[in-house]
Amino acid sequence: MTQQKTILRALAGETLETPPIWMMRQAGRYLPEYRATRAQAGDFLSLCYNSELAAEVTLQPIKRYGFDASILFADILLLPQALGADLWFVTGEGPRLSTITDPSGLAKLKPADAIHEHLAPVYETVRILSRELPKETTLIGFAGAPWTVATYMIAGKGTPDQGPAHALKSADRATFEGIIDILTTSTIEYLSMQIDAGAEVVKLFDSWAGSLQGDDFHNYAIKPAQKIIAALKERHPDVPVIAFPRGAGERYIGLHAATGADCIAVDDGVTAEWAAANLQTGGCTQGNLKSSHMVTGGQDLIDEVKRIKAAFANGPHIFNLGHGITPDADPENVQLMIDTLRS
Ligand code: CP3
Numbered sequence: 581m582t583q584q585k586t587i588l589r590a591l592a593g594e595t596l597e598t599p600p601i602w603m604m605r606q607a608g609r610y611l612p613e614y615r616a617t618r619a620q621a622g623d624f625l626s627l628c629y630n631s632e633l634a635a636e637v638t639l640q641p642i643k644r645y646g647f648d649a650s651i652l653f654a655d656i657l658l659l660p661q662a663l664g665a666d667l668w669f670v671t672g673e674g675p676r677l678s679t680i681t682d683p684s685g686l687a688k689l690k691p692a693d694a695i696h697e698h699l700a701p702v703y704e705t706v707r708i709l710s711r712e713l714p715k716e717t718t719l720i721g722f723a724g725a726p727w728t729v730a731t732y733m734i735a736g737k738g739t740p741d742q743g744p745a746h747a748l749k750s751a752d753r754a755t756f757e758g759i760i761d762i763l764t765t766s767t768i769e770y771l772s773m774q775i776d777a778g779a780e781v782v783k784l785f786d787s788w789a790g791s792l793q794g795d796d797f798h799n800y801a802i803k804p805a806q807k808i809i810a811a812l813k814e815r816h817p818d819v820p821v822i823a824f825p826r827g828a829g830e831r832y833i834g835l836h837a838a839t840g841a842d843c844i845a846v847d848d849g850v851t852a853e854w855a856a857a858n859l860q861t862g863g864c865t866q867g868n869l870k871s872s873h874m875v876t877g878g879q880d881l882i883d884e885v886k887r888i889k890a891a892f893a894n895g896p897h898i899f900n901l902g903h904g905i906t907p908d909a910d911p912e913n914v915q916l917m918i919d920t921l922r923s
Contacts, residue, residue, distance in 0.1 A: 587649045587718040590864050590896045591781065591820035591842045598922055599889065599897045600648035602720070603914065605904030606641040607653050610874070610911060613640045624669050628654050631704035638709055642717055644911070645918055649718040649781070649898075650709065652774065654702050656724030656785055659770055660733050662695035663762065664688060679736035681748065686758045692766035696773060703777040710778025721779030723770050725786035725825075726763035726804040733759060742791045749796070764804045768811040775816050783822040783845070784808065787903075790827015790849070801825050802838050809840040822866060826903065836862035848902030852891035864896035869917070871901045874909035881913060885920040 586600035608614055617637050621627035628634055638653040657675050661667040666678040680686055696703075709719050723729075727745075734756075735744035749756040771782045789801040802825075809821050824845035825835065832855065835844050846855045846867035859865055869888055873881040889899065899921055905914070 585648070585716060585718045585780075587781065587898060588820070590898050591822075593864065593896050595894065595896055599892065599899045600718075601899040601918060601921055602647040602649035602651065603641070603905055604651075604901055606645075606647060606651065607637045608905060609907035610905055610909040610914075611640055611644070612911075613637075613644075624655075625667070628658060629701045631701045631708055634701075634705040635708040635712065638705070639712060642713065645914060647717070647918075649720050650713060651720045651722060651783070652702070652706055652709065652779065654705065654722070656722070656729055657732060658699060658702060659695065659723060659763070659766060660729055662690075662698035662770075663692075663766060664690045665733055674738050675732060677732055677736045679744075680733050680755075680759060681744075682752065683755050683758075686755050686762075689762055692762060692769050695766050695770060699770065699773070703773055706774055706777035706779055718780050719778060720781045720783055720822075721771060721774030722783040722785060723767045723774075725784045725789070725801065725808075725823075726760045726767065727792060727800045728786050728788045729763050730756070730759045731788050742788050746791070749800075760800060760804060764807050767804075767808050771808070771812055772815055775812070775819050779819070781820050781822060782812065783824060784841075786823070786825045788827070789825035790829065797828075797831055801828075802835070805839040805841065813840065822898075824866075832859050834862065835859070843896075843898065845900065846902065852888040856891045856895065860892060860895040860897065864898065865892060866898040866900045868900070868902040871903050871906055871909070874901070874905050874913045874917070877910060877913035877916060881916055882920050885917055889921060 590600055614637050617633055618627050621630050621633045634653040638650050642650050657667055668676050670676055731742040731745040734748050786801055792801050805823050820842035822843040822845055823839050823841035826847045843864035843866050846865055848868050848870045855865055873884055
């Protein structure tokens with residue numbers, strides 16, 4: 581079977597002259613059309629659970645820029661909400677959740693197979709997108725990795741150093757590992773359902789992997805990813821998986837083999853040259869332009885796109901940012917990035 585879509589070709593190990601491109605947070609506040617649809621939906625969570633509007637904002641960056649992939653519009657914190665956590669967003673501050681700090685909090689969570697009713701609107705968004713996306717555009721589903729999602733469930737919010745999660749891990753390892761386990765199991769179910777609904781690739785976001793030290797990195801970043809990917813491969817052997825252990829630094833080495841991921845996404849904490857030499861040898865890479873170039877633009881942006889393209893040119897690669905685009909980005913710089921890459 582020939583793979584036509586460029587991202588699927590790169591994920592299968594093919595080196596392409598022009599790498600495919602998409603962008604983390606490509607549907608977001610830097611786009612006026614996103615802000616308009618979000619205002620129509622009310623708040624951010626209402627937008628996530630409104631399948632028609634969520635599909636509409638997913639399609640906005642595809643219509644404007646013609647990215648090679650679109651990522652389902654949702655959030656990594658919808659899964660803990662489906663498990664029974666309270667979730668709300670405070671404007672200008674970010675997410676808030678009810679906290680889990682002891683065994684009784686863990687015991688209150690629903691079982692992994694009870695998440696689907698709550699998440700049904702997300703699956704419906706995926707079904708709408710698989711009908712409406714241009715035939716050359718790949719649909720990416722996603723979930724947060726267990727450690728990253730656990731840091732929010734334990735602290736009840738985002739934290740600079742994930743202190744509360746590290747503290748629970750030391751004070752009550754059984755409860756901490758219980759949270760990791762239920763997130764691992766429910767993430768398998770969640771991503772499987774996204775695939776059944778039409779996701780062609782799935783991505784695991786471990787945004788806070790970088791704060792895990794020593795054995796903790798192996799036990800709580802690598803092992804859960806490996807379990808999730810192995811289970812997905814058993815059910816859906818043809819669906820590629822991208823893993824994003826942000827902040828892994830030198831520990832990026834060997835992660836294709838250790839996790840079973842088809843592609844490792846690289847943040848901007850390592851250089852493209854380093855990642856090409858030390859990581860791309862294991863399989864497809866994704867990344868890693870600094871998001872700040874989407875704010876500043878200009879010749880620096882052009883030079884960086886060319887440099888990263890050249891660094892990764894000898895192996896399979898998907899062009900992307902090192903992290904999500906920020907609300908203060910200039911939409912014209914996104915176009916400049918794409919034009920430079922494709923010229
Ligand atoms: O990339 C995409 O376009 C797909 C949709 C997507 C969102 N969040 C939409 C969103 C994805 C893949 C995520 C992942 C996510 N969510 C992560 C992991 C990736 C990363 O960025 O590190 C994390 C840690 C979250 C949790 C989360 N969601 C936080 C901390 C915040 C607040 C910070 C902020 O940027 O405001 C969100 C809100 C959020 N998720 C927004 C969007 C578009 C902004 C909400 C708005 O419209 O106000």
